[in-house]
Amino acid sequence: xxxxxxxxxxxxxxxxxxxxxxxxxxxxxxxxxxxxxxxxxxxxxxxxxxxxxxxxxxxxxxxxxxxxxxxxxxxxxxxxxxxxxxxxxxxxxxxxxxxxxxxxxxxxxxxxxxxxxxxxxxxxxxxxxxxxxxxxxxxxxxxxxxxxxxxxxxxxxxxxxxxxxxxxxxxxxxxxxxxxxxxxxxxxxxxxxxxxxxxxxxxxxxxxxxxxxxxxxxxxxxxxxxxxxxxxxxxxxxxxxxxxxxxxxxxxxxxxxxxxxxxxxxxxxxxxxxxxxxxxxxxxxxxxxxxxxxxxxxxxxxxxx
Amino acid sequence: xxxxxxxxxxxxxxxxxxxxxxxxxxxxxxxxxxxxxxxxxxxxxxxxxxxxxxxxxxxxxxxxxxxxxxxxxxxxxxxxxxxxxxxxxxxxxxxxxxxxxxxxxxxxxxxxxxxxxxxxxxxxxxxxxxxxxxxxxxxxxxxxxxxxxxxxxxxxxxxxxxxxxxxxxxxxxxxxxxxxxxxxxxxxxxxxxxxxxxxxxxxxxxxxxxxxxxxxxxxxxxxxxxxxxxxxxxxxxxxxxxxxxxxxxxxxxxxxxxxxxxxxxxxxxxxxxxxxxxxxxxxxxxxxxxxxxxxxxxxxxxxxxxxxxxxxxxxxxxxxxxxxxxxxxxxxxxxxxxxxxxxxxxxxxxxxxxxxxxxxxxxxxxxxxxxxxxxxxxxxxxxxxxxxxxxxxxxxxxxxxxxxxxxxxxxxxxxxxxxxxxxxxxxxxxxxx
Numbered sequence: 001x002x003x004x005x006x007x008x009x010x011x012x013x014x015x016x017x018x019x020x021x022x023x024x025x026x027x028x029x030x031x032x033x034x035x036x037x038x039x040x041x042x043x044x045x046x047x048x049x050x051x052x053x054x055x056x057x058x059x060x061x062x063x064x065x066x067x068x069x070x071x072x073x074x075x076x077x078x079x080x081x082x083x084x085x086x087x088x089x090x091x092x093x094x095x096x097x098x099x100x101x102x103x104x105x106x107x108x109x110x111x112x113x114x115x116x117x118x119x120x121x122x123x124x125x126x127x128x129x130x131x132x133x134x135x136x137x138x139x140x141x142x143x144x145x146x147x148x149x150x151x152x153x154x155x156x157x158x159x160x161x162x163x164x165x166x167x168x169x170x171x172x173x174x175x176x177x178x179x180x181x182x183x184x185x186x187x188x189x190x191x192x193x194x195x196x197x198x199x200x201x202x203x204x205x206x207x208x209x210x211x212x213x214x215x216x217x218x219x220x221x222x223x224x225x226x227x228x229x230x231x232x233x234x235x236x237x238x239x240x241x242x243x244x245x246x247x248x249x250x251x252x253x254x255x256x257x258x259x260x261x262x263x264x265x266x267x268x269x270x271x272x273x274x275x276x277x278x279x280x281x282x283x284x285x286x287x288x289x290x291x292x293x294x295x296x297x298x299x300x301x302x303x304x305x
Numbered sequence: 306x307x308x309x310x311x312x313x314x315x316x317x318x319x320x321x322x323x324x325x326x327x328x329x330x331x332x333x334x335x336x337x338x339x340x341x342x343x344x345x346x347x348x349x350x351x352x353x354x355x356x357x358x359x360x361x362x363x364x365x366x367x368x369x370x371x372x373x374x375x376x377x378x379x380x381x382x383x384x385x386x387x388x389x390x391x392x393x394x395x396x397x398x399x400x401x402x403x404x405x406x407x408x409x410x411x412x413x414x415x416x417x418x419x420x421x422x423x424x425x426x427x428x429x430x431x432x433x434x435x436x437x438x439x440x441x442x443x444x445x446x447x448x449x450x451x452x453x454x455x456x457x458x459x460x461x462x463x464x465x466x467x468x469x470x471x472x473x474x475x476x477x478x479x480x481x482x483x484x485x486x487x488x489x490x491x492x493x494x495x496x497x498x499x500x501x502x503x504x505x506x507x508x509x510x511x512x513x514x515x516x517x518x519x520x521x522x523x524x525x526x527x528x529x530x531x532x533x534x535x536x537x538x539x540x541x542x543x544x545x546x547x548x549x550x551x552x553x554x555x556x557x558x559x560x561x562x563x564x565x566x567x568x569x570x571x572x573x574x575x576x577x578x579x580x581x582x583x584x585x586x587x588x589x590x591x592x593x594x595x596x597x598x599x600x601x602x603x604x605x606x607x608x609x610x611x612x613x614x615x616x617x618x619x620x621x622x623x624x625x626x627x628x629x630x631x632x633x634x635x636x637x638x639x640x641x642x643x644x645x646x647x648x649x650x651x652x653x654x655x656x657x658x659x660x661x662x663x664x665x666x667x668x669x670x671x672x673x674x675x676x677x678x679x680x681x682x683x684x685x686x687x688x689x690x691x692x693x694x695x696x697x698x699x700x701x702x703x704x705x706x707x708x709x710x711x712x713x714x715x716x717x718x719x720x721x722x723x724x725x726x727x728x729x730x731x732x733x734x735x736x737x738x
Contacts, residue, residue, distance in 0.1 A: 046395055046421040065698050065728050133569065134561035153564025156506045158713055244702060246508050247563060247709040248716075261697065263392060270417045272697050 032284060039277035045270060056278035066275065072249055073257045076162055080253065081230035083163065088170040089177050089222055096181025097207065110182070114175035121172070125239025128168040129155065132240075155241055158250035165240050165251060169233075177222045184218035185211055213301075220298040224291045231287045234259065254283050333383050334361055336368045348379040349636045352404035355382065356390035363656045371643045378636045391417075398423040401630050405637040409455050409626040411444030413694035418626070419447040419454045425627040426452040430638035433645040440686065441662040444621025448695060455624025456645045457662035459653060462677050463517035463618045463687065465607075466574065466582040466592070469600040471498055479604045481615065483521070483550065486607040490557040493580045500557035502579035504565020505712040508705030514583045515551060515708065516618035516687045518606045522547035525616040525685040533692050535735025539726040540719075549718035552711065563713055575599060586677050587622075590658040605680045617680050620687040621662065696732045703728040 039056050042049040060066050099110055116124070131137040132154040139151040154164040188211060196206050234255035237245070243260050245252025262276020355364060361384050368380045383404065385393050391414070397403035398418065409415055409424065418424050427434060427445075434442065434453055445455035465486075467479075472489075475496055480486040490500040505511055520528075523544045531537040532544075559565050559573065574582040575595045582588070592599055605615035625644045627637045643649060650663025654671050660678065668675040686692065693700025707724040710716035716724075730736040 044420060045417045046399055046423075063731075065731060069698075132564075133566070134559070134564040135569075139561075151561070153506070153561035156504075156561065156563030156565070158710075158715065242507065244508055244705065246506065246706070247713060248706045264417070264697075270413055270695065270697065270699075275697075 035277040035280040035284075038273055039275075039281050041274055043271075043273040046273070048273075052274070056274045057282070059275060060278055060282065069249065069252065069257055070254070070279070073245070073252045073254045076245075076251065076253050077230055077233065079162055080166055080233055081227060083166045084170065084226050084230060085223065087166075088174050089226060091170070091174050092177025092222070093181050095174070095178035096185060097211070099178065099182045100185040110179070113178050116172045117175045119172060121235040122239050124168065124172050125236050128171075129240045132164055132168075156247055158247055161241055161247060161251045165236050168240070169236050173229075180218050180222055181215060184215040188214050216298060216301050220295060223298070224294055227290050227294060228287055231255075231283060231290070254279060254286075258283060333381065334365055335379070335381050336365050336372060346377070348377050349633055350379045350381060351406060351633055351636050351640060353380050353382050353640065354390075354394065354404040354407040355384045356387045356408055358384040358386065360384070360657060363652060366656070367643075367649060367652055370648060371640060374643070375636075375639055378639065380640060394418075395421075395423075398628065398630075403628045403630070405628055405631040405633050406640050407626055407628065408458075409445075409624045411455075411457070411621040411623050412691055413696075413699065415445060415454055415624065415626075416447060416449070416695055419452075420449055423629055424454040425629045425631070425634065426450075426454060427456065427627060427638075427641065428453055430627065430634070431456055431641050431645055433642060436664045437645075437662060438664065440619065440684070441621055443686070443691065445624040445626075455626040456641050457621050457624050458644070458649075459622040459657075459659040460619055460662055460681075461622050461687075462586045462660065462681060462684070463513055463584070464586075464603045464605050464680065465517060466584060466588065466601050466603045468574070468577060468580050469602050470577070471580045479602075480607050482611055482613075483553075483607045483609055487553060490554070490581070494557060499559055499573065499579040500581060501554060501559070502570040502573040502582045503554075503558060504562045504567075504570055505558075505709055506564050506566040506569075508709050509701070510567050510570065510584075511708040511712065512689065512701055512705050513585060514554075515548070515704065516690075517583050517585075518551065519544075519547040520616040520618055520685045520688075521606050521608045521613065522550050525683070529686055529688055529692065532688075533735070535733075535738055538736055539722045539729070545718050545722045548708075548711070548721050551708070552718070555712065563709075571595075574601075586660055589673055603676075603680075605683070614683040615680070616683045616685050618687040619681055619684040620690050622659070693729055693733070698728045698731070700725060700729055 038048070040051060040053060042052045042055070060070050095109075095113060099106055103109070133139075134151075134153050134156075138154060139148075142148055142150050152160055155161050192210065192214075193206060196210055201209070232255055233253050237251050237253060237256050238259075241247070241251045243256055245256050258276055258279040261272050261279060264271040353364075353368075355361075357364075361382065364382050364384075368382060371380060372378065390408075391410070394403065394407060395417070399421075403423070409418060415424075434445075434456065437457055441457040441460065442453055445453050445457050447454055471493065472478075475492055475498075477489050477492060480489050493500040503510060503514055523541070523546075528537065528541070528543065532539065532541075555562075559569075559579070570579075570582060570584075571588070571591065573579040575592055577596075577599065592601060605617045608615050625641055627634065627641060631637050645663060647663060647666050650661035650666040651670070653659045653661035653663075654666065654668055654674050658671060658674070660668075660674050668678050689700030689704050703725045704721075707716060707721040711718060711721050726736070
């Protein structure tokens, strides 16, 4: 009887887990293994050809022009990560901390910061694409405040384009780390902070010696999410400067390079499924290894009360 | 027992959910057969796909005529979004469930499907193909086996549009040479008019600019035929000079032109804020529909010196092709022969304002198209699309990025040509000799 009940319990658990498992298997694991499989063959247009082992990977890393395109794109991903980490997450931390101190207008700011996070990336990209045109709002505003000499073709200049798109993305997403940090700071037991204040600790010391070490888990989560986001960035670029990483590959990332190579485009040519799949596998491996590595490092820095 | 059957029912329900979750994005339309209310046998249904949701009505009209001529056949038209078309079509064809007849891209875009074995060679099915011009058939011919895989439907030509009112006001005449063209641009600039609408944010518009203007400097067909065979390459001083000439236009482009996109260019010309627009014959319909008061005309790319012919770049826009796995090939062939007929050709000119590739049709119904056909007297293939868009990195993608570099002042013309040459030489056999 007991055995039967145990069996029944297991069957029910399987029943509830199975749909999710099937979805993960079909839509995540299967494509992952298929792209690994596809990356090991040469392709004649849409027909799989002969086995080439790691030939496609060698072409990405060692053969011109894929090598130049790949490392140029990876460099842009690195820019995304560094700038987002430094600017967005620092701002997020500052906003989160200020909100946790219940500054005047706390309720208003908490909601306002988070609103852009809810917007669709495509809509944000399209609208900011309009604002950043030579005759768009951004340049019009600069003119209005007497800073016309700073007007730029924000999305058309090689030196500015990537940073402009990153700035838009920070505008859209800064509310997320703010909220995560706010929640983390709010979770710190009040008596701990009160004790510090009673001992005469200054605000800066409370923040750096107590708050910061206690929110390391939140910092880890945000850093890993930033890392994953920076390696997978695609939609923002697609909507603002297009698939070709225009101008002159200055906004190209491994996401746009992957899409262009694997699926081709009317302007850029026919699909190279083998090489595209290989880039896909590299993106997956990079994301996995970098995240796992970072989590392993930051685990050691977590402090528990 | 009851419990178990409930469990199974729930399981079936859960797994069947995704089946109903997919939405249909495409536009489907059927034209009911007219004039034959009681056809005894059920008609043979042919599936027909296009990437032109804008043209569904015109195709329905054509299908109506076709069905009247062929009472036993019913055509179901499905129009997919242009940018998603290739992906949807390749998925359908590789799953053996594609349409019987479909619009296919020309040149390199055709190759993807032809070499994959998804298209039926058409020489035997559509005898009319032998009457099409060689340049039209080139866009439908696979470079691998030389067979024709499509009925060509339209050609595009690249040239310079100008605002007629501004020309009249400033007393300018249509320039036949490069120097006169620059003088016209200068006159507009002096008069406080933006001379050129063209920007550089979208790389492909720079390739179009090159296609419209450079052939007159690199030696049009002579250079094209040699470079295709590998007898010369893109480091040829004539080609470098042709690219370098484009820099003469920079002073006449809009301020912050690196940020000026294709739609900005269109808006500037349509709203009469710019005097010239370097583009393709495909623009005219949109220009007229957006501003019916806009008085524009066009001239072919100016020649290097007086008396030389003015060459234009031309290319095939696309084809109608047959699915190699279709089970209704005889009926599909009838539809394709109809698409190769004058009825379709005239509909393209009259209704779609496109330069039809069907031979022997009278273009006078549309003076614009008649003029496009007249400037095609000196035509040369649009070099990177026709010759070098078969493998990655394509000549087009290399040229587009490098030209952006040149217009931004980061690359010289020689460096642009070097990047193009080295990129293409990674796979193009005649360059590897």
